[in-house]
Amino acid sequence: SRKNVVWIKDVQKSKNFPRAKTFLKTGNEKTADIKVHAGIAIPVMVGNEVSAILEFYSDHPINKNHELLNYMLHIGGQLGRVTERKIAEDKLKLAYEALEDKVIKRTNELASSKERLELCWKGAGDGMWDWDITTNKVILSDRWKEIIGYKPHELKNHFNEWDSRLHPEDREKTLRSLNNHLKKKGDYEVEFRMKTKSGQWRWHYSRGQALWDENGVPFRMAGSQKDIHERKLEQKELEESKKLAESANKAKSEFLANMSHEIRTPMNGIMGMANLLIDSGLNEKQKEYVNLILNSSDNMMHIINDILDLSKIEAGKIELEDSEFDLKKLSKGIINLLGVSAKEKGLKLELSYDNSLPKFVIGDHARIRQILVNLVNNAIKFTEDGTIIINFDAKQAENNEFLFKISVTDQGIGIPQDKLEKIFHKFDQADISTTRRFGGTGLGLPICKELALLMKGSVGVESSEGSGSTFWLSLNLKLASQNFINKSHKKSKEKEHQILSLNKTHILLVEDNPVNQKFMIHLLKKYGCLVTPASDGKEGVNQYRKQKFDLILMDCQMPVMDGFEASKAIRKLEINKEIDPTPIIAVTANALKSDRDKCLKSHMNDYISKPFTRESLEKVLIKWVPEIKQTYSNLELLS
Numbered sequence: 323s324r325k326n327v328v329w330i331k332d333v334q335k336s337k338n339f340p341r342a343k344t345f346l347k348t349g350n351e352k353t354a355d356i357k358v359h360a361g362i363a364i365p366v367m368v369g370n371e372v373s374a375i376l377e378f379y380s381d382h383p384i385n386k387n388h389e390l391l392n393y394m395l396h397i398g399g400q401l402g403r404v405t406e407r408k409i410a411e412d413k414l415k416l417a418y419e420a421l422e423d424k425v426i427k428r429t430n431e432l433a434s435s436k437e438r439l440e441l442c443w444k445g446a447g448d449g450m451w452d453w454d455i456t457t458n459k460v461i462l463s464d465r466w467k468e469i470i471g472y473k474p475h476e477l478k479n480h481f482n483e484w485d486s487r488l489h490p491e492d493r494e495k496t497l498r499s500l501n502n503h504l505k506k507k508g509d510y511e512v513e514f515r516m517k518t519k520s521g522q523w524r525w526h527y528s529r530g531q532a533l534w535d536e537n538g539v540p541f542r543m544a545g546s547q548k549d550i551h552e553r554k555l556e557q558k559e560l561e562e563s564k565k566l567a568e569s570a571n572k573a574k575s576e577f578l579a580n581m582s583h584e585i586r587t588p589m590n591g592i593m594g595m596a597n598l599l600i601d602s603g604l605n606e607k608q609k610e611y612v613n614l615i616l617n618s619s620d621n622m623m624h625i626i627n628d629i630l631d632l633s634k635i636e637a638g639k640i641e642l643e644d645s646e647f648d649l650k651k652l653s654k655g656i657i658n659l660l661g662v663s664a665k666e667k668g669l670k671l672e673l674s675y676d677n678s679l680p681k682f683v684i685g686d687h688a689r690i691r692q693i694l695v696n697l698v699n700n701a702i703k704f705t706e707d708g709t710i711i712i713n714f715d716a717k718q719a720e721n722n723e724f725l726f727k728i729s730v731t732d733q734g735i736g737i738p739q740d741k742l743e744k745i746f747h748k749f750d751q752a753d754i755s756t757t758r759r760f761g762g763t764g765l766g767l768p769i770c771k772e773l774a775l776l777m778k779g780s781v782g783v784e785s786s787e788g789s790g791s792t793f794w795l796s797l798n799l800k801l802a803s804q805n806f807i808n809k810s811h812k813k814s815k816e817k818e819h820q821i822l823s824l825n826k827t828h829i830l831l832v833e834d835n836p837v838n839q840k841f842m843i844h845l846l847k848k849y850g851c852l853v854t855p856a857s858d859g860k861e862g863v864n865q866y867r868k869q870k871f872d873l874i875l876m877d878c879q880m881p882v883m884d885g886f887e888a889s890k891a892i893r894k895l896e897i898n899k900e901i902d903p904t905p906i907i908a909v910t911a912n913a914l915k916s917d918r919d920k921c922l923k924s925h926m927n928d929y930i931s932k933p934f935t936r937e938s939l940e941k942v943l944i945k946w947v948p949e950i951k952q953t954y955s956n957l958e959l960l961s
Contacts, residue, residue, distance in 0.1 A: 327395060328363040332383040360384035362391070364398040368406045376401070448546040451530070453481065455504075455540050460484065469526075469549045471519030489515035489523055504532055504540045513550065525554040585626055586911030590933035591837030593619045597936075598844055623933065628765040635772045642686040642776060646802040648810055649726075650681035652691055653712060660698050669702060670709040679716050680724055682802035682810060689773050690797070693781070694728065696766045697793045701732035704791075708733030722801050729794040737785040745783070746771045770795075822940055824849045825951045830871040831855045832862035832888060833909070834880040838932070842875070842909075845936065849943065859888030866892050871904055873946055876926065878910035885910070886924040893925040905946040909934070 330336045360380035365372045376398055449466025453459075458481045464474045470487065477483050488496055492514035503510035511529040518524055530545020596615045604612065634640045657673050664671040675681070694712070701710045710732045716724040737745065746767050767781075774781045779797035829851050833839040836857075843853045854871070856862035860883040862876065874892070878885035889906050896903050908921040911932040918929045930942050 326365070327391060327398075328361075329386045329391060330361045331385055332359045333361040333379070334359060357381035362394055364394050366398050366405060367402040368409060373402065373405050448548040450544070450546055451484070452542070452544040453530075454542060455532075458482075466547060469547070470516055470524075476519075484516075487517045489517070491515075503530070504543070506534070506538070510543075510545065513554075524549055524551040526550060581626075584911075585622075586932045587835055587838065589619055589623060590911065591835060591841055593933045594841035594845065595837065598841060619933075628769060631769050631773075632765055635769065640773075640776060642689065644684055644686055646682065646684050646806040647687040648681055649683050649687075649690075649714075649799070650675050650679075652687055653694070653714065653728075656691065656694055656698060657712070660695065660702060663699075664702050664710065667702065667705070668707055669705055671698070671702075672709060672711045674711055674713040676714070679714055680801055682807045683724070683726075683799040684802055685797070685799045686777060689777065690795075693770045693773055693795055694730070696770050697730040697795070700766065700793070701730050701734065701791070705732045705734035708790075719798055723798045724801065725796065725798050727794055727796050729792050731790065731792040733790040736787045736789045736791055737783065738787045742783055742785065746781075822849060822944065824851050824943060824947055826850060826852050827872045827943075827947050827951045828852045828854070828870070830862060830865055830874045832859060832874065832880070832885065833877045834858055835877075838877075845939070849940075859883030859885055859891075862888050863891045863895070866895065866904075872948065872951065873943070874904055874906045875909045876906050878908055878921065885926075886920065889924045889926050907942055907946060 358379045359382050362378040364376040364378075366374040366376060376394070378394065449469050450463040451466055452461040459479055460481050460483070461479050462477060462483065467474055467477050485493075485497075496512050496514045499508070499510055499512040502508045509529070510531070513525060513527050515523045516526050526547055527550045528545060528547040530543050532540045532543040534540050593616060596612050596619070600609060600612050600616075631640070653673055653675060657671055661671050698710065698712065710730065713729045713731065714726065715729075716726045719725045771781050774795060774797065777797055779795060781793065781795050783791055783793050785791035827850070829846055831839065831842055831846070831853050833842060833855070834857050839855055839857070843855060846853050854865055854869070856865050858880045859876075862874070863883070866874070876885040876889060880888075883891075885908060892906065893903065903925075905928070906926045908918075908926045908929045909932065910921070910929070921929050927946065928942055930938055
């Protein structure tokens with residue numbers, strides 16, 4: 323174990339020989355019959371370690387013999403080297419066997435991966451290519467050649483086989499995409515046409531990945547290619563179908579806009595003159611007849627507006643206009659508006675709006691009002707007696723928002739459970755007999771649902787047949803600014819019960835319809851305005867050349883020169899004369915947002931749609947007539 327040779331002259335007498343006793347019998351040493359005396363121990367070294375020990379014994383004591391010792395050492399060294407070589411051979415064999423197992427395993431894995439890859443490519447119908455950029459040699463798979471109509475042996479493995487078959491119109495963009503990828507400026511993923519063996523141009527899709535050396539120079543690129551000709555044809559058909567659908571939708575929108583204009587223009591005259599007639603000192607019977615005209619006109623306008631709204635929703639052209647407003651005031655306005663209809667049927671219309679709830683909020687007040695008016699109108703329509711309650715509830719949400727739930731509860735006919743979902747479908751009502759009995763287009767609730775979704779809210783209903791219904795609108799609304807709240811309180815105190823007077827404001831009225839012109843002149847004179855009429859755009863421009871006006875009310879569709887051209891001509895005059903622009907307000911029967919945008923692009927300042935109410939006209943006048951000409955009095959005008 324000490325790695326040294328040991329020579330013992332007589333092991334039976336050596337104190338350093340641990341096995342000496344095994345050579346002796348118990349008792350007297352002289353009686354030992356084992357004739358072992360001299361002993362030599364030679365270590366067999368393998369590297370630095372003792373692998374074995376060779377022991378030689380003699381039957382008589384022997385003094386150390388160096389020649390014999392060297393000979394024995396040589397034998398031990400030889401044995402050590404043989405043993406070392408044997409151990410190395412065994413290790414090498416084991417390593418070789420392990421490596422062989424790994425090679426076999428990896429080969430099997432690669433073969434399996436190759437089979438799976440080939441199966442995937444075959445399943446996908448793709449052809450594979452592998453391009454050696456340094457030699458321009460390309461390995462093209464059999465499938466690659468097959469998809470352009472060739473047999474494997476008919477094409478060489480060269481870059482030119484691909485390049486020469488590219489469509490001339492696609493070649494530049496395809497090679498640009500390839501070169502950009504080789505410069506690491508993007509992925510290689512491109513569609514192009516290739517010429518097949520039969521001479522047909524077919525669409526293909528190709529993608530690939532390059533490899534770069536340590537200097538960033540590309541040396542290899544591989545990828546796939548597949549025929550997408552049928553898909554491209556289908557895509558083209560879809561695009562053409564889409565264009566046809568868009569064209570049809572545009573034609574429908576234009577038709578609805580024209581229909582709206584043609585109906586709204588006379589309706590504005592009818593409703594305006596009817597309102598003026600009511601103010602002319604009629605007896606009760608005559609007022610009843612005029613109110614019937616107004617109610618019928620109002621119903622007709624609701625139908626027109628529903629059809630237009632549906633068209634805009636389908637075309638995705640409805641855009642929300644958020645602003646700060648008083649929600650409680652809006653709800654009171656609905657009570658005032660529809661309270662007369664409810665009273666005529668003997669119904670009570672009540673508002674439940676707790677003072678602890680926020681009332682100044684941000685949202686599209688016009689669309690919220692539209693939904694609530696529709697729900698309350700329905701409640702009045704389908705309730706014979708009892709009370710209709712508009713209830714407001716709200717709870718704190720995130721980001722300075724409150725979740726409002728506004729419900730309209732009636733004691734009407736109710737809705738069967740199996741019809742609850744149907745009522746939110748276009749043109750549907752709970753039952754066909756309902757349509758015959760109560761009327762309606764079946765558009766109101768579907769429009770409410772779509773508008774609520776646009777505002778990221780929802781509408782719903784809880785009802786059972788014969789037990790009334792509760793329709794609700796759920797909506798997140800942000801709180802209005804403190805500045806708006808302060809202004810609202812101040813305005814409410816200053817102008818409560820006050821009447822607007824415009825102190826001889828000079829207005830140019832450009833309107834081709836004589837009935838509408840007469841109605842608007844009469845209405846504007848009630849505000850104390852001086853009105854100069856013009857029957858078309860050209861006449862309006864001529865009037866503007868002669869005198870200065872505080873405000874221009876401009877119809878859009880007129881003979882000779884329409885309102886858009888007239889507005890542009892007026893703005894040009896103002897630039898040439900270097901005078902301040904006069905506010906131009908479009909007063910038109912066109913009711914789509916695109917019409918409003920067209921007005922604003924034609925240098926008009928604002929927009930009011932026919933038929934308009936006195937309130938909507940007054941709002942525009944207050945906004946655009948100089949404040950110096952606006953006064954308020956407590957004298958009561960005819961309503």
